[in-house]
Amino acid sequence: MSTSADPSRGIETLAIHAGEKPDPTTRASAPNLVMSTTFVADPSAGFSVEGLDEDTPFIYTRWANPTVDQLEQKLAALEGAERAIAFASGMAAVSSLLLYTLKAGDHAIVSDITYAATAELTNELLPSLGIEITKVNLSDLAAVQAALRPNTRLIYAESPANPIIRLTDLAAVARIAHEAGAKLAVDSTFATPIATRPLSLGADYVVHSLSKYLCGHGDAIGGAILGPAAELAELRKKVAIRTGGILSPFNAWLILRGLATLPIRMRAHEEGALAVARFLESHPKIRRVIYPGLPSHPQHELATRQMANFSGMLTFQVDDGPKAAEALAKHLQIIHYAVSLGHHRSLVFYLPSADMLETSFKLNPAQKAAYQSYAGEGIFRLSVGLETPADLTADLDQALLAI
Ligand SMILES: *Cc1c(COP(=O)(O)O)cnc(C)c1O
Numbered sequence: 001m002s003t004s005a006d007p008s009r010g011i012e013t014l015a016i017h018a019g020e021k022p023d024p025t026t027r028a029s030a031p032n033l034v035m036s037t038t039f040v041a042d043p044s045a046g047f048s049v050e051g052l053d054e055d056t057p058f059i060y061t062r063w064a065n066p067t068v069d070q071l072e073q074k075l076a077a078l079e080g081a082e083r084a085i086a087f088a089s090g091m092a093a094v095s096s097l098l099l100y101t102l103k104a105g106d107h108a109i110v111s112d113i114t115y116a117a118t119a120e121l122t123n124e125l126l127p128s129l130g131i132e133i134t135k136v137n138l139s140d141l142a143a144v145q146a147a148l149r150p151n152t153r154l155i156y157a158e159s160p161a162n163p164i165i166r167l168t169d170l171a172a173v174a175r176i177a178h179e180a181g182a183k184l185a186v187d188s189t190f191a192t193p194i195a196t197r198p199l200s201l202g203a204d205y206v207v208h209s210l211s212k213y214l215c216g217h218g219d220a221i222g223g224a225i226l227g228p229a230a231e232l233a234e235l236r237k238k239v240a241i242r243t244g245g246i247l248s249p250f251n252a253w254l255i256l257r258g259l260a261t262l263p264i265r266m267r268a269h270e271e272g273a274l275a276v277a278r279f280l281e282s283h284p285k286i287r288r289v290i291y292p293g294l295p296s297h298p299q300h301e302l303a304t305r306q307m308a309n310f311s312g313m314l315t316f317q318v319d320d321g322p323k324a325a326e327a328l329a330k331h332l333q334i335i336h337y338a339v340s341l342g343h344h345r346s347l348v349f350y351l352p353s354a355d356m357l358e359t360s361f362k363l364n365p366a367q368k369a370a371y372q373s374y375a376g377e378g379i380f381r382l383s384v385g386l387e388t389p390a391d392l393t394a395d396l397d398q399a400l401l402a403i
Pocket of ligand 1: 089090091092094115158162187189190208209210211212221222223
């Protein structure tokens with residue numbers, strides 16, 4: 001660990017300095033962007049991934065790259081993890097973690113509600129490789145316990161879950177996993193390390209889409225896995241290098257720059273989201289708002305316990321979702337009607353429950369009912385950006401006149 005990653009430092013200091021140091025040759029203060037696929041090698045270095053260890057000099061960028069390495073160190077410092085590995089996207093991180101932890105004949109319990117591509121990956125590709133998957137509502141601890149099997153190797157959670165913002169009690173699920181000899185992995189994209197540090201609650205691995213809050217500016221896609229150094233070194237050799245979904249140094253450099261302001265951005269996202277959530281909750285055309293920071297969130301008590309920041313994601317429901325989606329797409333002047341989240345720009349998108357349930361979440365009737373208790377007929381997922389909160393509420397107010 002470099003002294004810049006000293007964990008006794010404040011989170012704002014770590015976000016700026018961890019993983020970085022002035023360039024020894026040029027004394028440049030900002031991190032170098034090293035756009036080189038290859039590095040001039042010592043002829044004694046082997047050409048096998050097997051011989052690679054975490055302090056081998058740089059050889060080839062698919063194995064390791066100085067800019068990506070700085071990002072990995074900063075991410076690990078922020079999450080309180082021993083190690084991080086960066087990937088080309090959040091989904092490259094998710095799929096690599098699943099391929100590393102599971103093999104044919106293993107069983108995994110996966111949250112019945114996850115990011116759509118994770119749901120689809122675990123509905124189709126993983127079972128086709130002989131990996132058994134059970135989808136479980138992880139907010140129901142008895143259901144988690146009941147789904148365990150002798151060959152359960154992994155529980156995979158997402159908290160808060162995209163898109164409905166349902167939480168999982170991570171400490172409780174970690175205990176259940178460990179008593180059964182399984183590991184807990186958590187997609188913590190919606191929380192960020194500013195809100196929740198799953199490893200400190202007992203989780204074994206964390207995954208992030210860096211494309212969201214961690215980059216924060218909507219211009220670079222990336223992902224990461226965080227966890228124990230020895231396992232991640234093995235994961236890098238056996239999966240990351242061989243499946244090859246590694247992060248471009250240029251994207252790493254953009255994400256490094258975004259991360260420097262993560263703690264202060266998250267404070268502003270939370271402040272804006274609380275203002276917008278309260279405004280929507282009191283608006284006559286809004287049927288329901290779900291935001292972990294509102295006392296009306298069904299798990300507000302857990303959110304208060306588990307999230308040091310309520311983040312910037314909320315959902316709202318209206319009477320006629322499809323009509324409102326058209327009105328918002330047409331009339332919003334500041335907020336973009338677009339997918340994705342965690343950017344400085346506010347983004348809103350409509351997700352009809354019937355579509356989500358049919359294409360992504362293939363649920364049993366009880367799970368469907370639990371989904372609908374959060375999402376009704378459909379939700380607007382609103383990622384509250386960093387604009388002036390009063391401008392966002394005014395923008396929503398004028399657009400809602402049209403519905
Ligand atoms: C966006 C997202 C992902 C996938 O990340 P990409 O960078 O788009 O591949 C995974 N999980 C969650 C919760 C997300 O929001």
